[in-house]
Amino acid sequence: xxxxxxxxxxxxxxxxxxxxxxxxxxxxxxxxxxxxxxxxxxxxxxxxxxxxxxxxxxxxxxxxxxxxxxxxxxxxxxxxxxxxxxxxxxxxxxxxxxxxxxx
Numbered sequence: 890x891x892x893x894x895x896x897x898x899x900x901x902x903x904x905x906x907x908x909x910x911x912x913x914x915x916x917x918x919x920x921x922x923x924x925x926x927x928x929x930x931x932x933x934x935x936x937x938x939x940x941x942x943x944x945x946x947x948x949x950x951x952x953x954x955x956x957x958x959x960x961x962x963x964x965x966x967x968x969x970x971x972x973x974x975x976x977x978x979x980x981x982x983x984x985x986x987x988x989x990x991x992x
Contacts, residue, residue: 898913
């Protein structure tokens, strides 16, 4: 199964820092050596800062739709699917700026 290129966003409040953040995930399908390779990158923009988008690393999951992240309990959540079709919820902690997932 080949996943399309996807760009999705989420918006929320970092409770420890008291900063509003926008999270952008861009997933693209690349073709390397006749194989499809999926690359997902995560960037964070802190509102009110003079900085631009900051690269926070690889988004370790597959984002299969263009839905926006849902903010709940200090985290952004997305519905995701792995290459085998298993579904998970991807959770991005706005304080730590890191991902975790759960079924």
